[in-house]
Amino acid sequence: MKTVLLIEDNVDIRENTCELLELEGYNVLVADNGLTGLILAKEHIPDIILCDIMMPGANGYEVFNALKNDATVSAIPLIFLSASVEKKAIEKGLNMGAMGYIQKPFDPQELFDMITICFE
Amino acid sequence: MIAQSTRTLEDEAVFRYLFEAVPGSYIVLLPDLTIYAVSDAYLTATMTKREEIAGLHLFEVFPDNPDDTTADGVSNLRASLNFALKNKTPSSMAVQKYDIRRPDGSFEERYWSPLNKPVLNSKNEVIFIIHRVEDVTDFIRLQKERSAKEKIAEDLRLHTLEMEMEIVNRSQEIQKLNEELEQKVTERTATLASVNKDISDYQFALDASSIVAVTDHRGTIQHVNDNFCSISKYTRDELIGQNHRIVNSGYHNKEFFRHLWHTIAHGRIWKGEIKNRAKDGSTYWVDTTIVPFLNEQGKPYKYLAIRSDITQRQKAEEEILKLNEGLELKVKARTLELTQLLEREKELNEMKSRFVAMASHEFRTPLSAVLSSLALIESYSKEEHEEKRKKHIERIKSSVRNLTGILGDFLSLDKLEQGKLEICKEAFDLFEFGRDIVEELNGMLKPGQQVTLEYRGEQEIMQDKKILRNVFLNLLSNAVKYSPENKTIHFLIEINTGRVLVNVKDEGIGIPEEEQQNLFGKFYRAKNAMNIQGTGLGLNIVQKYVELLDGTICFTSKPGEGTIFTVEFPQNLS
Numbered sequence: 001m002k003t004v005l006l007i008e009d010n011v012d013i014r015e016n017t018c019e020l021l022e023l024e025g026y027n028v029l030v031a032d033n034g035l036t037g038l039i040l041a042k043e044h045i046p047d048i049i050l051c052d053i054m055m056p057g058a059n060g061y062e063v064f065n066a067l068k069n070d071a072t073v074s075a076i077p078l079i080f081l082s083a084s085v086e087k088k089a090i091e092k093g094l095n096m097g098a099m100g101y102i103q104k105p106f107d108p109q110e111l112f113d114m115i116t117i118c119f120e
Numbered sequence: 121m122i123a124q125s126t127r128t129l130e131d132e133a134v135f136r137y138l139f140e141a142v143p144g145s146y147i148v149l150l151p152d153l154t155i156y157a158v159s160d161a162y163l164t165a166t167m168t169k170r171e172e173i174a175g176l177h178l179f180e181v182f183p184d185n186p187d188d189t190t191a192d193g194v195s196n197l198r199a200s201l202n203f204a205l206k207n208k209t210p211s212s213m214a215v216q217k218y219d220i221r222r223p224d225g226s227f228e229e230r231y232w233s234p235l236n237k238p239v240l241n242s243k244n245e246v247i248f249i250i251h252r253v254e255d256v257t258d259f260i261r262l263q264k265e266r267s268a269k270e271k272i273a274e275d276l277r278l279h280t281l282e283m284e285m286e287i288v289n290r291s292q293e294i295q296k297l298n299e300e301l302e303q304k305v306t307e308r309t310a311t312l313a314s315v316n317k318d319i320s321d322y323q324f325a326l327d328a329s330s331i332v333a334v335t336d337h338r339g340t341i342q343h344v345n346d347n348f349c350s351i352s353k354y355t356r357d358e359l360i361g362q363n364h365r366i367v368n369s370g371y372h373n374k375e376f377f378r379h380l381w382h383t384i385a386h387g388r389i390w391k392g393e394i395k396n397r398a399k400d401g402s403t404y405w406v407d408t409t410i411v412p413f414l415n416e417q418g419k420p421y422k423y424l425a426i427r428s429d430i431t432q433r434q435k436a437e438e439e440i441l442k443l444n445e446g447l448e449l450k451v452k453a454r455t456l457e458l459t460q461l462l463e464r465e466k467e468l469n470e471m472k473s474r475f476v477a478m479a480s481h482e483f484r485t486p487l488s489a490v491l492s493s494l495a496l497i498e499s500y501s502k503e504e505h506e507e508k509r510k511k512h513i514e515r516i517k518s519s520v521r522n523l524t525g526i527l528g529d530f531l532s533l534d535k536l537e538q539g540k541l542e543i544c545k546e547a548f549d550l551f552e553f554g555r556d557i558v559e560e561l562n563g564m565l566k567p568g569q570q571v572t573l574e575y576r577g578e579q580e581i582m583q584d585k586k587i588l589r590n591v592f593l594n595l596l597s598n599a600v601k602y603s604p605e606n607k608t609i610h611f612l613i614e615i616n617t618g619r620v621l622v623n624v625k626d627e628g629i630g631i632p633e634e635e636q637q638n639l640f641g642k643f644y645r646a647k648n649a650m651n652i653q654g655t656g657l658g659l660n661i662v663q664k665y666v667e668l669l670d671g672t673i674c675f676t677s678k679p680g681e682g683t684i685f686t687v688e689f690p691q692n693l694s
Contacts, residue, residue: 016493059651083485104488
């Protein structure tokens with residue numbers, strides 16, 4: 001069973017996404033801010049990380065940078081989840097080495113497909 | 121006869137006495153030419169005394185006149201005496217000029233006719249020479265005078281003749297010169313007449329075309345033409361004798377006239393444009409040329425000023441200048457307007473991008489929740505999933521409310537901006553009102569957060585309840601949103617002398633100093649709030665609401681320490 005770490009500050013999105021992933025058969029870890037997310041990642045070494053960008057405290061980009069600089073977690077694939085539709089924000093995320101970028105609101109199937117691609 | 125005689129001394133004395141008394145000038149010389157005897161007449165003629173010359177050599181007594189370089193008396197006499205001694209015959213000489221020495225040493229001009237006769241003894245030897253002279257000075261002088269007079273007469277005659285000839289010649293010359301002069305005068309008269317004609321033509325042209333004045337070297341007017349009178353509106357009599365300053369308008373500064381005078385006083389022509397004043401106080405512009413006339417010393421003794429009226433041109437120029445100034449002002453105003461418009465557009469653009477960013481986040485987040493909840497509801501099809509379905513339906517409702525709230529903000533903003541919002545005054549208890557709001561807020565607090573209400577003064581107010589609710593809720597929810605967990609939000613209400621003062625104080629993240637001035641801007645979010653949900657409309661709306669209530673809003677803030685918003689409005693809205 002694959003483990004997904006979900007970092008998302010909005011409670012509704014966090015809970016809904018978590019439920020959807022669990023229904024799909026994933027083991028899900030959740031964090032409501034970047035720092036908690038980093039701790040959970042190091043502790044559990046998830047198979048994939050889903051991360052929001054606009055969050056209070058450390059934002060998504062900062063979380064991703066911190067992950068890449070830590071050898072124990074740097075290889076974990078990461079997908080950004082964001083409400084931003086700005087091209088710049090998407091490019092920035094992909095240029096940093098993210099495996100994918102999903103715009104909110106998203107179709108749950110779209111998310112599952114992208115996760116599957118990452119594992120292949 | 122004396123030498124060989126044996127006669128008595130008495131006889132000799134008698135003969136000597138007789139000899140000395142002989143009328144005529146005689147000297148008896150020995151052969152060595154010493155004076156043996158001399159007659160009284162000789163002494164008189166030669167202005168000598170017997171005792172001074174007796175026994176002396178003849179030429180010692182009668183030397184040549186040293187002043188007369190041509191004197192040859194001595195040599196001629198010596199030659200004659202030698203001739204007599206040698207040939208033993210008398211020798212007569214031509215008239216001799218032989219000047220006589222006066223006792224004082226000077227010489228007197230004399231002419232002589234001398235004869236030297238040797239006296240021989242029996243052996244035919246010369247024992248004496250008798251030297252006789254006749255003074256012919258007077259004769260010679262007379263002769264000389266006569267010839268001189270004759271010469272003068274002759275000269276005069278010749279001179280007269282010459283003069284006569286000269287007169288004839290001169291007359292002819294004068295005649296010729298006169299003729300030439302007459303010719304020249306005729307020519308010159310013709311030239312002058314032509315020049316005069318030229319001058320009067322020029323003057324006519326000048327008077328017809330220009331404003332002319334002549335002044336002396338001090339600027340005193342000596343002549344003006346009709347044009348000058350007509351433009352200056354003075355009569356000729358009023359101008360003549362006046363200083364040219366009479367038409368000074370005072371428009372030009374001292375430096376201007378100093379330069380003008382410096383130029384013409386140094387004999388140079390001055391050109392320029394001058395504004396002058398007419399008698400009636402009106403002014404006129406003249407294009408001016410001042411020509412100095414110089415005397416023999418090169419100093420100006422009079423000035424000729426030639427002017428032409430350029431008032432119309434100058435007026436046109438002034439008009440253009442004014443128009444230009446006006447135009448410049450207009451351009452400046454327009455530029456300012458455009459700059460403001462540009463600034464406004466820039467602001468609008470920024471607002472637009474802020475709106476896009478905000479809308480993207482604020483709409484997409486609840487929509488995400490809606491979409492994912494719907495997906496889950498679909499999944500929960502079984503009976504036992506009833507609870508979960510209800511939860512997601514509630515979540516969808518809440519998200520929709522959230523979206524409606526954002527839309528509500530937009531609508532109230534639109535209403536506010538279009539002035540469509542109507543104020544509804546009502547009397548109510550402000551303390552109770554505050555307490556209700558705090559209660560309402562408690563559902564939104566983060567863990568450990570609390571709101572304290574402090575109330576001072578009267579409680580009854582007359583205000584728009586709906587607007588006040590919006591203002592208070594907005595400020596308080598901001599305080600909750602931007603404060604961490606476990607912090608207190610202080611809500612203070614005070615009524616004092618008809619004014620309501622409200623303080624909302626938090627211990628939150630604060631507002632960066634450089635962002636504070638923009639905080640009330642539409643869609644504006646401070647940098648440190650970017651990742652916190654919000655439309656950037658709240659404070660903008662609050663400010664507009666407070667203004668509607670005749671109140672003011674301000675804040676103080678320190679990043680990391682907290683923010684205090686202060687709202688003030690009248691207790692009873694008029």
